[in-house]
Amino acid sequence: MSKILTYLINNQHDIEETLLQLVEAESPSKNKMLTDKCGLVLKESFETLVGGKVEIIEKEAVGNQYRFTYGDGTETEQILIIGHYDTVWDQGAIPIRKEDGKLYGPGTFDMKGGLAVTLWALKALKEFGHFGKRKVVFLVTSDEEIGSEHSRALIEEEARKSEMVFVPESSISHSGAVKTFRKGIGIFKLIVHGKSVHAGIDPWSGASAIDELALQIADIKSLDNKEEGVSINIGTISGGTRTNVVAGYAEADIDLRFRTKDQAHELEHALLDRSSFIKGTMVEMQGGINRYPLEKTDSVMGLYQQMKEIALRHGYELEQGSSGGASDGNLTAGLGIPTIDGLGPVGDGAHAENEHVVLENLPYRAALIAELIKRNSR
Ligand SMILES: [Zn+2]
Incomplete structure (x- = not known):
């Protein structure tokens, strides 16, 4: 087991806490007041856990968006991680509860779980003093669930500066497989x-x-x-x-x-x-x-191979899968930037009432992201 994974396992409780705070700050895409509150929770988590550069991109119609930067990096091309903190759920539409080792609630799987493990991946890298040659930009938007009209240009602008893009969106239900193809x-x-x-x-x-x-x-x-x-x-x-x-x-x-x-x-x-x-x-x-589709190109498969190896070292089998649904990963892939999607935690029920994530392997999913960054930025 890697040092990073051990560290994250030791912080299981706090990872769950980060996730819970994000979920409790409910954030329906069309409610700017609520989404902005969730954005602040996210910003605070980043500042407390990681503490890099924070830029707020103010939006009038939707929640404000955030560009978090980790490390300085000497390489011109950055690693980009994209996520969204809005959900499809109106406030109070589904209850938040822990049951059988799972956290149920709005946006747990799509995709606050992915935001929480990304924050902790960066935290772990910082803890071990890993600042690679590439800076990492973690861009979090607020309107993915309503078509990304207010973030598309921003996502594409950041993607053009990037060597590769990781998308901690919900993984394939139950198996946790990552997504190497989207229609x-x-x-x-x-x-x-x-x-x-x-x-x-x-x-x-x-x-x-x-x-x-x-x-x-x-x-x-x-x-x-x-x-x-x-x-x-x-x-x-x-x-x-x-x-x-x-x-x-x-x-x-x-x-x-x-x-x-x-x-x-x-x-x-x-x-x-x-x-x-x-x-x-x-x-x-x-x-x-x-x-455009997120096509299964050689460079996408290369990223998947790396993740598979990392997972194996942790004793996990990491599968790949595809989705008929689109995400913001399609935008970056459409520009020809190698993009791997579905890096979020194991769970099920995106956009459904049983939406949940499995808590036990949050540390493992965070470690996957941390080590993928590490490999590609040294
Ligand atoms: Zn999503």
Whole structure:
């Protein structure tokens, strides 16, 4: 067992305490007052445990965001760790409780557990005087659960200065496997304008936006391809006014998922390039690719191999897995920066009422991150 892991095991109680404090400061993405309070808890934890440079990025619409820096480093490229402290839960929506060695509560798994183990990973490195050649920037944002609109530019700016990115997001449920692949996502809105007329008097002089929408949907769904990992979900449709009126307007919201950047470009093109089937209607597709996939590149697999070796030395088997859901890791991976995701603790129930983390191996998960930093910054 490494010195780092022994140290972290000896601090099990305090690691749990750090996590509990973060969870108790509930932080629904859309409540700036509450999220800011949680941000302060995070800031204090960093100052007490690690004590590096703290920069606050003030935000008006969402909680303030934080850039914590550990070490000075002589290498120009930094190691970037990204996380978010907002959760999907309204205040009081699910209870916080400890049971059977697990901590249940809002954001325990997604991803305050990941924030707590990262803080303790840095604390352990500091304790042993490890300041590597690369400085470590721990960037924590406040709007990941609502699309990262207010943090995307910041994340991308930091990623461009980085050699690699670690994302202590929730791991694969139960197994704790890290994520070496995430699908990309596109968000589109299809708008159809028709010509509204009386459905009885002279229906053929009109042009139904709903009929056109139905044809468009059938056409769009033909791009869905399970084998290629491409899925298209028409999530909502609406349109028309009354049964006796030919619909003048209809629209649909579309969610696209894909495996590769090449697919993304092809699909985006196919979706945006629309013409109408029915004379007299007009179609307009809005939106586009929101996040590129986190692809399983050689450099991502290299990071996974390192983690696997570190885990083995601690007596753990560390698996890898993939997710159909996107995270901010997709943003950094989309820029071509090697990104490994799902480094948070073992647990289950992200966005679900049984959300929890397993407390027993928090020290091990913190040690994984600490030693991964150590290896890559010396
Ligand atoms: Zn998350």
